[in-house]
Amino acid sequence: MSKLSQISESDESQDDRAITAVDYLNEQAELEREARQLMPYEPEVCTYSMGALRQPLFACLTCLRTNSNQPNGICYACSIQCHSTHELVELFTKRDFTCDCGTTRMKSNGCCKLRLRQLSKEKLIDMKRLSADNPDQGDDIPSLSNSYNQNFKGAFCDCSKPYNPMDDSNMFQCQFGAVCGEEWFHEECIIGVRPGVINRRKPTKDKAHGENKLDNLSEPGLDASADNVAKSNLNIDESSDDEDEVLPLPGFPKLETFETIICWKCTEKYRKEFECLCDALGYDKVYNIRADSLEARNTLLKREDSKKRLSEENYPFTIFLKDTFKKDIAKLLKDNSEDKQYQGLIKLMKSHSFMFEADPIYQPPDDPESDDNSSIFELGMKSLNRMPVESALGGIEAYEQIKNKLTEFFKPFAQENRVVTKEEVVEFFEREKENAASRNQS
Ligand SMILES: [Zn+2]
Ligand SMILES: [Zn+2]
Ligand SMILES: [Zn+2]
Ligand SMILES: [Zn+2]
Ligand SMILES: [Zn+2]
Structure with missing residues (x-):
């Protein structure tokens, strides 16, 4: 606990102490990286x-x-x-x-x-x-x-941007991946409009909830972006309202109605097969129509409709797979094994059997180190690993969130000059786990 007490013993101003907590976590992560290099423990098996x-x-x-x-x-x-x-x-x-x-x-x-x-x-x-x-x-x-x-060069999606866990846009990984290389795609890019073009924030309701605008100002000295992150994370709590909530993207299926996608680049190469799949299972599909705005996209769609020619002949589409997709596809293949019109699809699925069979992810062996020797950071990371993660890009996003929540957690201790005990940290993570679990259930 010696490192922790450094925070509470410092008698700098409150704002400076708030930064100390952030620095502490970063520093801690760095120290542990160094420690791992010097005296490595699990994971120690290269695959x-x-x-x-x-x-x-x-x-x-x-x-x-x-x-x-x-x-x-x-x-x-x-x-x-x-x-x-x-x-x-x-x-x-x-x-x-x-x-x-x-x-x-x-x-x-x-x-x-x-x-x-x-x-x-x-x-x-x-x-x-x-x-x-x-x-x-x-x-x-x-x-x-x-x-x-x-x-592998740090660029993601059709727009080739670096991944930013703080973006308003959700990203989804293509389940099929044969053409795109299991690429990740923004919601906007899936429909054909670039992220940022559509404002997905609610217009600020001035004083709608008797809210003091000053509350939203960054504290002096605290990095503005880190501060925003901390605030948006606070918003995850049930207690906060939806001021910072990201609005659903118009024309995009509700997030709870599907589990994963097959991107338009992959379906385009096997168009007949995937049309067959989508029709047979009745899954949602969304056309990729490149446009500068949502209005421009809608106009293009309408023009297609008025010509009474379904746009599917002109535009590639993304399929939204329900969480039962493996079972659904397996059944489809079995029930139609003799049907001529399904032979193309059956052949394609059989050459990509992960579409209907188990496809486990290799898990490095567990860290055998006992909890007693774990640092605060590791305790956090361990809890994080066990935490049900709801987001599509679970890992890094959850990591950022937990880091920022931890920072928030540290602030009052630093301000009140109190020492954080291990029990309190464990309790914090237990609470986070419960929050995450109850969010997943709802
Ligand atoms: Zn390796
Ligand atoms: Zn290596
Ligand atoms: Zn390297
Ligand atoms: Zn994109
Ligand atoms: Zn793909």
Whole structure:
């Protein structure tokens, strides 16, 4: 608890102490990264030797730059242990991917430390000799089946923007992925209008709730963007009203009516098959109609309608899969196995069996370390891992939220000059978990 008491013992002004809490968390994360490098514990298994897996991936932009712009994807363990000081982009999960750490795609970073350690443990190599005789490290063969899209350079969606968890627009990952590389798409980009074109905030109701505008001003010294983040996170609480709520996107299916999507780039390549699928299952589809505004898009749609020609012949479409989609597709294939008009679809689905069969994500083995030795940050991260996450881009968004909520949590302690106990932190996370669970149920 020594680090924590530093916060409460500091006798700076209140605003400065609020910043201290943010700094504390950042500093703590940095310290732990360093600690992991020096004395690594789980996760300590690189997934390279397991071959192509569906797993959480990271792209290392530092290694991208130092390897003639050759994109790479690394496993979770390597992101922590081999590239901890590098600039990483979280890619969430992708299928059929083999870790690139220590392969010839990223020679500049040398061998994968985790695999080297494993080999030396198994006495297959002599570490000392290796470094002396073989300065040319990082020679493992990269998998030929890895497929790289723009995500590996830090760009996402049709609009090729970096991912920003604070955007008003939700993003969805394409379930099919054969054409787009399991790309993520903004709601707006799915319908064909760029994010930001449509204002998705409610007009500010002046004093509608007897609200004091001064309450919304940033505190002096607190980073404005971090402050906004903290405020929008506070809004998640039941107690707050919907001032900052993002409005649903017109023309986009309600978020609770579907689980995932097949993007318009993927359906376009197999148009007949996916039209067949969508018609048979009665799932929603939305046309991708590039336009500068929602009005312009609607005009284009109406023009199509008036010609009595359904727009589907002219525009690509995204399919919205319900949460029962695997069962639904499996049944469809079974019930129509003899039907001629389904043969194309059946063939396509069978060559992408994850569309109707289980498709588990590789999970790194659990950290065996006992809770007693865990730092406050780890306690948080552990609780976070167990927390039901509702958002599409669960990981990083939840991380940002929890970081900001923690910051909010710290503020009163800093202001009242009190020491935070571990129990209070655990309680905080328990409460967050319950909140998240009850949000998921509603
Ligand atoms: Zn790895
Ligand atoms: Zn790297
Ligand atoms: Zn590695
Ligand atoms: Zn986009
Ligand atoms: Zn796709």
